[in-house]
Amino acid sequence: MRLHRLLCSLAFAGASLTVHAQGTLRVGMTAADIPIVTGQPDQGGEGQRFLAYTAYDALVHWDFSSADKPSTLVPGLAASWKVDDKDRTKWTFTIRKGVKYHDGSEFKAQAAVWNFDKLLKSDAPQYDSKQAAQGRSRIPAIKTYRAIDDYTLEIVTNEPDAFLPYQLTWIPMSSPANWEKVGKSWEAYAKSVSGTGPWKLVSWTPRERAELVPNKAYWDPKRVPKLDRMILLPLPEPSTRVAALRSGQVDWIEAPPGDAVPGLKAAGFQIITNVYPHNWVWHLSRAEGSPFNDVRVRKAANLAIDREGLNKLLGGLSIPAKGFMPPGHEWFGKPEALRYDPAAARKLMAEAGYTKEKPLAFKAIVPSSGSGMMQPLPMNELVQQNLNEVGFKVELEAMEWNTIINAWRAGAKAPGSRGAAAMNYSYFIQDPFTAFTRHLQSDLIAPKGTNWGYYNDKAMDDLLLKAKTTFEPKEQTRVLQQIHEKFVNDALFLAITHDVNPRALSPKVQGFVQAQNWFQDFSPVYMTK
Amino acid sequence: MIAYLLKRLGLVIPIALAVSVVCFALVYLAPGDPLSAVVPSDASKEMVEELKKEYGFDKPIPVQYAVWLGRTLQGNLGQSIATGRPVATEIGSAIGNTLILAFAASLVGFTLGAVLGTIAGYFSGSWIDKAVSAIAVAGVSVPHYWLGMVLVIVFSVILGWLPAMGAGPGGSGEWTWDAEHLKHLVLPAFALSVIPTSIVTRTLRALVADTLSKEFVIALVAKGLGQGAIFMHVVKNVAPTALAVMGVQLGYLMGGSILIETVFSWPGTGFLLNTAIFQRDVPLLQGTILVLAMFFVGLNLIVDLVQTALDPRIRRT
Numbered sequence: 101m102r103l104h105r106l107l108c109s110l111a112f113a114g115a116s117l118t119v120h121a122q123g124t125l126r127v128g129m130t131a132a133d134i135p136i137v138t139g140q141p142d143q144g145g146e147g148q149r150f151l152a153y154t155a156y157d158a159l160v161h162w163d164f165s166s167a168d169k170p171s172t173l174v175p176g177l178a179a180s181w182k183v184d185d186k187d188r189t190k191w192t193f194t195i196r197k198g199v200k201y202h203d204g205s206e207f208k209a210q211a212a213v214w215n216f217d218k219l220l221k222s223d224a225p226q227y228d229s230k231q232a233a234q235g236r237s238r239i240p241a242i243k244t245y246r247a248i249d250d251y252t253l254e255i256v257t258n259e260p261d262a263f264l265p266y267q268l269t270w271i272p273m274s275s276p277a278n279w280e281k282v283g284k285s286w287e288a289y290a291k292s293v294s295g296t297g298p299w300k301l302v303s304w305t306p307r308e309r310a311e312l313v314p315n316k317a318y319w320d321p322k323r324v325p326k327l328d329r330m331i332l333l334p335l336p337e338p339s340t341r342v343a344a345l346r347s348g349q350v351d352w353i354e355a356p357p358g359d360a361v362p363g364l365k366a367a368g369f370q371i372i373t374n375v376y377p378h379n380w381v382w383h384l385s386r387a388e389g390s391p392f393n394d395v396r397v398r399k400a401a402n403l404a405i406d407r408e409g410l411n412k413l414l415g416g417l418s419i420p421a422k423g424f425m426p427p428g429h430e431w432f433g434k435p436e437a438l439r440y441d442p443a444a445a446r447k448l449m450a451e452a453g454y455t456k457e458k459p460l461a462f463k464a465i466v467p468s469s470g471s472g473m474m475q476p477l478p479m480n481e482l483v484q485q486n487l488n489e490v491g492f493k494v495e496l497e498a499m500e501w502n503t504i505i506n507a508w509r510a511g512a513k514a515p516g517s518r519g520a521a522a523m524n525y526s527y528f529i530q531d532p533f534t535a536f537t538r539h540l541q542s543d544l545i546a547p548k549g550t551n552w553g554y555y556n557d558k559a560m561d562d563l564l565l566k567a568k569t570t571f572e573p574k575e576q577t578r579v580l581q582q583i584h585e586k587f588v589n590d591a592l593f594l595a596i597t598h599d600v601n602p603r604a605l606s607p608k609v610q611g612f613v614q615a616q617n618w619f620q621d622f623s624p625v626y627m628t629k
Numbered sequence: 630m631i632a633y634l635l636k637r638l639g640l641v642i643p644i645a646l647a648v649s650v651v652c653f654a655l656v657y658l659a660p661g662d663p664l665s666a667v668v669p670s671d672a673s674k675e676m677v678e679e680l681k682k683e684y685g686f687d688k689p690i691p692v693q694y695a696v697w698l699g700r701t702l703q704g705n706l707g708q709s710i711a712t713g714r715p716v717a718t719e720i721g722s723a724i725g726n727t728l729i730l731a732f733a734a735s736l737v738g739f740t741l742g743a744v745l746g747t748i749a750g751y752f753s754g755s756w757i758d759k760a761v762s763a764i765a766v767a768g769v770s771v772p773h774y775w776l777g778m779v780l781v782i783v784f785s786v787i788l789g790w791l792p793a794m795g796a797g798p799g800g801s802g803e804w805t806w807d808a809e810h811l812k813h814l815v816l817p818a819f820a821l822s823v824i825p826t827s828i829v830t831r832t833l834r835a836l837v838a839d840t841l842s843k844e845f846v847i848a849l850v851a852k853g854l855g856q857g858a859i860f861m862h863v864v865k866n867v868a869p870t871a872l873a874v875m876g877v878q879l880g881y882l883m884g885g886s887i888l889i890e891t892v893f894s895w896p897g898t899g900f901l902l903n904t905a906i907f908q909r910d911v912p913l914l915q916g917t918i919l920v921l922a923m924f925f926v927g928l929n930l931i932v933d934l935v936q937t938a939l940d941p942r943i944r945r946t
Contacts, residue, residue, distance in 0.1 A: 132904040230713045233680050237672035307904065308800040308896045335794065335894050339778055343793035347785035509674040534671060547674035
């Protein structure tokens with residue numbers, strides 16, 4: 101024990117020798133490379149978190165200021181927006197005046213048009229297929245766009261679509277003036293980055309590091325960074341991230357592995373978690389012949405899962421599902437909350453004609469690993485065991501993550517889904533489209549969209565259309581609650597758990613507010629000695 | 630000698646072609662496709678198909694291969710799908726870092742291996758030999774990425790003596806041969822050196838013991854030659870084979886450091902390959918494997934030439 105203490109004090113002594121100047125935050129990301137720096141980042145949620153909302157702004161932002169309630173939309177580069185009362189496809193965005201890019205040029209409505217062309221107009225000189233690959237799928241509503249004057253932007257949607265502002269949060273605005281200045285080349289732009297965001301990217305090396313410094317002239321004084329410098333380091337290997345934090349090489353790591361958390365806590369590191377719009381489900385097939393076309397079977401499956409037991413398996417780093425959205429979410433509504441009741445599940449299964457002796461056999465495809473998938477193999481084994489106890493006989497087929505993504509895009513009936521009646525997947529459910537529409541709308545059945553399970557219900561289609569065409573936020577929320585209530589009461593998916601977005605911080609890191617969001621604000625963060 | 634060199638160089642072309650075909654085929658045998666890993670996961674199949682067309686991935690695989698080969702023959706390795714950066718630039722920056730690591734590891738591995746192997750060979754059958762052999766067996770049996778993690782836990786986390794990851798405080802772009810940077814090199818180089826140390830030890834032990842039992846050595850002893858002179862004879866006889874083994878090991882170190890580079894976030898070709906594999910970044914994967922294979926072939930060629938120079942019998946055969 102004494103030796104252990106001696107070693108620990110030596111470790112801290114060693115760590116203190118390598119402490120950086122106060123005000124520099126070094127972050128270990130899970131990505132293997134620095135995300136695309138020219139505007140529209142890759143590397144999923146992490147890319148958007150570290151290189152979109154830092155160096156750039158979008159027309160519409162998320163409010164990151166509170167940890168206690170789900171983030172809502174707030175004005176970004178657009179100071180306000182409204183939809184035309186007569187023609188509900190026509191939106192007018194009033195551009196915030198006086199916003200300057202890091203290169204000194206001003207952001208105007210024409211710059212927004214130029215950025216949409218960068219993603220959508222393949223014959224535009226600034227069209228960039230890499231950024232388009234990332235951005236185009238985020239803004240399916242947009243039909244046309246034009247600058248009416250310097251500070252007025254008009255966007256016309258394909259059909260009335262109240263979700264447009266959510267889609268626009270995905271589109272960071274690159275600088276047209278900078279692109280011209282560097283010789284109309286995105287490769288050159290990457291070496292001299294310019295956005296309007298609260299951070300300036302001053303240097304970066306592929307796969308190694310990116311350095312950002314505060315933009316002291318940022319248009320929102322509340323979001324001017326307190327730090328002197330932020331350094332981003334790609335550390336894809338979880339044990340390397342933990343070692344880098346513990347040895348004092350970084351001050352902050354994303355996604356510490358669950359088994360490292362007790363040790364990190366004991367060593368004095370802060371483990372920050374919060375509910376956020378993520379879920380971990382079994383997406384059920386509703387194709388012809390799927391056993392899940394019987395609502396009793398779907399409900400029985402939902403009653404069979406010991407979600408608290410699963411939380412123990414995950415070291416407490418999860419939030420057991422009460423519905424499809426996390427508990428407390430503004431769209432949760434008042435569905436019949438999910439519970440663990442194997443006796444009731446067995447009763448329903450018996451009604452449907454299945455018992456433990458005569459079980460309902462089906463196949464579920466599950467990923468062996470993957471973004472947001474937590475610890476898929478042990479978790480799925482627990483789900484399998486729970487289901488088998490009430491009259492199912494589940495065959496699990498583990499697949500490589502990219503194969504699962506392809507199967508998910510191709511639909512439950514496609515050969516890639518291998519006849520499975522369920523697929524384990526984790527979902528980003530931050531806006532109405534990603535939360536509900538893409539899974540449930542009948543005209544988004546693959547390959548048109550990602551309604552993997554071929555779910556087709558007129559009443560749900562009507563509700564989805566109503567949400568999309570309800571422009572008053574409170575009313576829209578009520579419709580989204582109705583959708584969620586139907587989602588849960590009809591047991592459309594097997595809802596299992598939610599991740600808590602853990603990150604581990606050195607005790608020196610202060611001021612961070614973990615928003616209930618996939619993205620975060622680093623502006624309030626500062627370092628103590 | 631020049632004819633021999635030309636003959637060997639001529640063999641490089643079919644090897645390069647074979648390597649490129651095999652690695653192209655392997656990429657397509659692996660699950661997933663090049664674009665699915667690059668577009669956001671909620672992009673529909675329709676949109677992925679559209680982008681595939683834009684990138685040329687909708688064409689039959691042999692056509693894609695021919696296009697790639699044509700471009701490569703003109704010295705253009707293409708651009709990474711994931712980042713859009715030229716593959717040549719990506720490999721250029723990574724290979725320097727891998728060379729630093731591979732040479733540091735081989736310096737440690739070959740020196741230790743040569744010393745330990747020679748000692749064990751000289752004392753063949755004794756407890757020294759048994760101890761060295763035990764170390765060598767353990768060295769080849771221990772997974773080096775696991776050893777890397779253990780080294781990090783002991784020397785970085787518990788003792789805090791050495792950094793756990795990275796190629797220097799400011800990244801590899803600012804690499805200099807000073808104490809601060811060498812500290813970053815110690816753990817990955819040591820972890821990477823364990824296998825070559827063991828292999829060189831075992832090889833040299835066997836070679837030295839075998840040479841010492843040869844009749845000419847007995848003759849030399851009978852002639853009254855001193856231990857030092859006999860040792861020089863042993864070295865001359867052992868060197869060609871030992872060099873061949875070391876050359877192959879250096880080749881493995883160049884291409885085989887993927888796990889160590891990932892564990893230590895060392896920005897070399899192994900880390901690059903790892904990223905390319907996970908992103909199904911075909912041009913980057915192709916380019917890196919091709920360059921590494923060429924390194925391997927080149928190293929073997931150099932070893933062959935040195936061997937031939939050291940032992941004229943090889944050329945005669």
